[in-house]
Amino acid sequence: MIDDEKTQKPIPPGQDQEYEESEVNIEGRRVTVRTRKVPPLPDWTKTEIVGQPVPRVDGVDKVTGRAKYTSDVQLPHMLYAIAVRSELPHARIKNISIEKALAHPGVHAVLLPKDVERYIMGNPFAGTLPLLTLEPKYTGEEIAVVAAETELQAEDAARLIQVDYEPLPFVLDPEVSMTDKSPVKFFPEGNFTGGGFGQRKIGQPSVHTRGDLDVGFKEADHIFEETFRTEPQQHACMEVHGTTASWDGDHLTVWESTQGVFGVQEEISRVFTLPMNDVRVIGTHMGGGFGSKGGAGKQTMLAVLMARRTGRPVKMVLSRHEDFMGVYRPASIQHYKVGVKNDGRLTAIEMKSVNAVGAYMSGSMWGNSSPMTQQMYACANVRTEDRAVFTNTPPPGAMRGPSNVQNAWGLEQLMDLIAHKLNMDPIELRMRNDVKVDQVTHQPYHSKGLAECFKLGAEKFHWDEKRLRRNDPASTKKYGVGMASQIWGGGGGPPATAIVKINQDGSINLLTGAADIGTGTRTVMSQICAEELGVAVDRIHVTNADTETTPYTLPSYGSITLASSGPAVRSAANDAKRQLLDLAAGSLGVKPEELSSKDGFIFVTAQPDKRMKFEAAAGAMPERTLVGRGYRGPNPKGQSLNAFGAQFCEVEIDIHSGEVKVLKFVAAHDSGRVINPHTFASQVKGGITMGTGYALSERRLIDKNTGVPVTASLLEYRPPTSLDAPVDIEVYSVDVPYTANNIGAKGVGEPPLIATAPAIANAVYHATGVRVKSNPITPEKIIDGLKSLGGRT
């Protein structure tokens, strides 16, 4: 979890030559951190390895099944733990009978809510989230845990635990929960709070305001009022949440499927009052996180606790069904009122959002949908209000492009709607409201390639031609195109540290704390390291995500991994290289600064044939292993660092069945320097695929009468299969210089998902005239829309 307290620690006073302030933007949260000044490195002008489509360094391991994931961890004498979960959305538990479970073969222990306290001694987990509870507030909430020698024994024993519930009233609809009619009172001050990262108070929305709405609406030639809705979205990672915990005396080792080992270490250390160096968290290969594995999960703490209780290693891996009863992207209801001049300029935006954030405070910070509204388009008069409303559902969490993905669904459809109304090209409308200064921070954007994305994307998509194409009135197939654009806080930042070891044979060990959550982190970090050292990428072996042996880095969330850890890796490689050049200078009879390293050779820059092999220099290293260390330096002051993009989409709709088929996507992104076109394109394609599911098929449904999730499986939830996902996706990067860090990259993890769903919705409108304001765009909604339009199609 993001830990506000730590990052926002007050900066000690005093004149300090070694440090300066730097701003980091994580998941839309801007934090100022003190940062060690780092010797600057020259921008790369020409690269040999960076920018190349290097195959994934762990690709063979993954496709052959050799790569180890958390569920592959096997320890001698390991037990399996399974939770007993509430069957009701709100209840008081009168009794739990565990005798039968304890008597079941292979069972070692059952943990109940009362057992938790003596281990964690009042230290809260994730704010106020109980690890086990006697008053479950959502279906699936953890009540007890059982551990046994085999998974089957644990499952059977969990079923033998008898829970006597006293059912309590519950509320699922946030619009009901917000009112006096709510049958549940979550807090005395009310059933909602503000959403997002700022100061928040129960009973009050979080508000951003600038200018004067009245003035703005008066200036307007047109006023649009629209409401958009988004459904919850499940992360549905290929790999479910899982932990294996093993105590060795007071030293704890945890294998975790996580985006950030250091956050998990911090949280375990805090909850169990352990020194951080007694908590070793090891990340494994990851089958996706998408924000759901940013910190420790409940299963992390429960596995640790059960391992303590039983004196045995404990593995707790959720089932797919359990995973679906956990974290997700919150639902939103977005009310917009927008004033526009005839020429398309926005004069006022008022937005009120309602976001359903489950039964606990912990999910509320993700309960906002307005960051793009505040920033994306030039507008002097803006007011946004976000309400994070409590309901009897699990707390949501960060999910790839949190807030912006919901926000874009509304805002980017609204822009399309306005463009159609004003009879303007949607690109032209957006360009007319382009802005070079971040309207929230009042800082200029360090670089903004949005116009370039529009230009390149439109050209590659043949936007002008396709947009004007008419459908054949006689055909039941209708074709349409749509586009949407996107902003995301980018550029990462400190703290991040890396270590580069040069071995005697010239092979390299790169040690970085960064998790590779499936995005290709090992590969791009290897490229950066190889580029800086001037050796082939296969000379690098990456060890990552181990709190004991690799140095600190922020978690792999917020699209910050590359831009945070990458510069640290380059610095570490440079530090190692400088030491090696010192040595080679002696051999070549020149000064170190006269030397370069490239293609496996160290050579006199001005006289390239005066050279020695990299491994020959390494072979002569008196240290046997050179250790290079690199810290991530500060971001430039007074500038906003953001990634931008635009996506273009073509759909085919069968007006008889209402079925939507995505024919083509063109994505143009400004993510700074692309380290690896392969992994860059994979990220974008993955985002578009996920966005297609959000737009067309995914539904997290809860039975309104019982509060029980009814789509808690991959089959019923319906993320896109390989047959549903768009096949024809073209990915482009616009080449806008970015010099805010020493590798020139902004990161591209979340941006590709943000514009996808509204681009599809806009294409659906273009094809059919049906504006679907709530996702997913089901055939029923299309058919209903067509019906209400009358004979238009």
Add this chain to the structure above:
Amino acid sequence: MIDDEKTQKPIPPGQDQEYEESEVNIEGRRVTVRTRKVPPLPDWTKTEIVGQPVPRVDGVDKVTGRAKYTSDVQLPHMLYAIAVRSELPHARIKNISIEKALAHPGVHAVLLPKDVERYIMGNPFAGTLPLLTLEPKYTGEEIAVVAAETELQAEDAARLIQVDYEPLPFVLDPEVSMTDKSPVKFFPEGNFTGGGFGQRKIGQPSVHTRGDLDVGFKEADHIFEETFRTEPQQHACMEVHGTTASWDGDHLTVWESTQGVFGVQEEISRVFTLPMNDVRVIGTHMGGGFGSKGGAGKQTMLAVLMARRTGRPVKMVLSRHEDFMGVYRPASIQHYKVGVKNDGRLTAIEMKSVNAVGAYMSGSMWGNSSPMTQQMYACANVRTEDRAVFTNTPPPGAMRGPSNVQNAWGLEQLMDLIAHKLNMDPIELRMRNDVKVDQVTHQPYHSKGLAECFKLGAEKFHWDEKRLRRNDPASTKKYGVGMASQIWGGGGGPPATAIVKINQDGSINLLTGAADIGTGTRTVMSQICAEELGVAVDRIHVTNADTETTPYTLPSYGSITLASSGPAVRSAANDAKRQLLDLAAGSLGVKPEELSSKDGFIFVTAQPDKRMKFEAAAGAMPERTLVGRGYRGPNPKGQSLNAFGAQFCEVEIDIHSGEVKVLKFVAAHDSGRVINPHTFASQVKGGITMGTGYALSERRLIDKNTGVPVTASLLEYRPPTSLDAPVDIEVYSVDVPYTANNIGAKGVGEPPLIATAPAIANAVYHATGVRVKSNPITPEKIIDGLKSLGGRT
């Protein structure tokens, strides 16, 4: 294994400001290495943690059985490998039938000599040692390996392999092997070579010579000619040799019970032609090495090979019986001719030694027994000749105090014999021949506390009083005292690197490549780190001996660990501290150089109440984890670094049974600064216990007719049990300043064993008049000696 080629790599030319030459003395081998210059740190004047008897940081883990050793490593789907070994000391193998073994349940593979070649492609292991052979040259040599799902299945299958031998003649006695009568010719040029580390040639002894023997003997008032013999000594580690190997694609992980993970990594990398970063060697807790685990063993390579062949992790842990058929300290025969003046001054020493080094070249470098003869006592005219003679026995290896332990048995008895003859106090004789300059290198000793050891030891032992005490003629119990002294190459040296990470909560991770072979390395390194940082020792967690995640250091042999890695640890801690002080300086409003760190506080040195808690400074670290890096700097030039010591012993002998009981030991050692009196004393007591076994009970016997070892078990080999070991051992360190490295320590691993056995032999002589010149001093030898003395007792 020590790798001459790497360390002695020619130093590249060129004027190099960053490096200088430095000499390191490892197991009596002096090598010159280039060394990075390191910023000097002030000598510690007053210490808080260093010098304290801190309990072992891993003590609880060890006594509770939680500490993991190589044989505890369990991997999913792991196979167990067992070798088929030669039953004859020399044979040609005509056929190996493996069908029955392959058909045995659970068996996965059998490896034969022909299979080895395609994996190692001609790369030799340990010089010329075959991994598997069709012409075994000693009983127990490896012929084949079988791997099965369980240990029992592997054992059974190994027994089902039928080997058809053609017996060949063999030779066990080195004095026979050296002559034309030898039935075996090991090399065309002869059956011996020089012993030791210098240039050696088959058929020629290694020779050290200075002055003129003829002149020396002419000057002498007395000439002594004596022959001493030593038996082979087994390491008999509590933990036997073992390896677990696991391939993950082309990336290999090896868990090894080893004194040095980096040497094992180098050797595997060389033999299997793998990049070093694809070979991860992890050291575990160690139940002793004593030199026998300095590098990769055959079982290391065979486990790696079998894991490659089967595609499964493979564990190969030797049985105790197999361990006894392997490496050991070589036997020696030492002929001395010494000229002495009436006043005790030595005028000439001629020494010829014969050392039995098994059937392969690999053991020959340990085949010398003369380093103390060359160095210990002032003498202008010296000639030593060492012959390493081949026999049909396994190759010996380094064993705690190699060469010096054998040499001391002869030399220190000889000095005693001379003192008795001249009617001098043996201490006085030794002091008369004291020398301040290393007679081999012609360099002065950086520090030499030998005289202080004599003085302190004699005082604590009440030497003068006890030496003059007379035995009761009527009693069957005779009492006597003896002493001996010792020199050892000490002081360690580069290369060694360490990393110190400060976590946000002020807890520390120390990363060092050094193995803790049972000597307390984790503890003393923690103390050094804690002292330098100014925090309590329990704030330090050590991660060590992992080639992938910890930095390079030389193996834990040659008593170099503390003096090599310790200074690197202090440098790394200092580097981390300086970074933290930079930060704290900002908070306290002073300059970093005005700050100190002690007792968990960072404070203004001149104003100690102006302070902040160490963890408060750590909590404000922008880097979240600070990474300190330290390299071991060079040793001072032109000086010899050595450790010295003297041991005093009292024995009780039953002249009816011939039984020798060691009543008391006093040991005084000059090892530089003592980091931890507990672990220091444990080292000394362990050495004395091992030396007592060497003196009195241990025997590695081989049946002369069949060549089969007959004492290949702990029961039969007879290392001292807790009832045999001396109980009353007093340990002292003399306080002689040593400033050759930044922690002031020389190391104490091997020295305590060197003087023990001759001190006992000298006490036996003092008690009975019987001079036992061959170890062990059995009751039979005492009784025989008493008989030949006639009625003296």
